Amino acid sequence: MVNLFAWLLAFFINISLIGIILYQLMCLADLESDFINPYDTASRINQVVLPEFFTQGILCVVHLICGHWIIFLVCLPNLYYNVQRYTERRHLMDVTEIFNQISWEKKARFWKLGYTVITIALSMVLMIASIVD
Structure with a gap:
């Protein structure tokens, strides 16, 4: 039980990660469509970057503590990427460089979204397998 x-x-933590990443993608899409200015976009994205990193870390810790080794190893590269960006101080959006970085930032967030969707699908399969056993 x-x-x-x-x-x-872990499922609800993954859902919250998907929500945070989708929010960031919507902010970047609004900037491209010129619905919002660069300062507001950068401040909105910067407000949710650290909670995203913290949520990803909690997800890895939950899997580690519960002994879900396969899904822990699947989540680990995303956590490593987040830690690397944080230690290199590239985790925050710069208002002056936002238009030069927008395509890269969107690609990175789409990859994160795809990775999180794959993680949630794999965790659903493993959850059903553990319920059946």
Whole structure:
């Protein structure tokens, strides 16, 4: 029963990650469509970057503590990427360079979104397998 609660917690954490990444993508799309100015876009994205990193770290810790080794190893590269961006101080959007970086930032967030969707699909499969056993 505890294992099921751990899988459900991981599922809801993954859903929150998808929400955060979609919010960032919507902000970048609004900037491209000229619905919002660069300063507001950068400030909105910068407000949710650290919560995204923290949520990804919590997800990895939950999988590590519960002994879900396969999904922990799947989540680890994304956590490493986030830690690397944070230590190199490239995690925040720069208002002056936002138009030069917009295509790269959108690609990176689309990759994160795809990676998170694959992670959630794999965790659903593993959750169902653990319930059946």
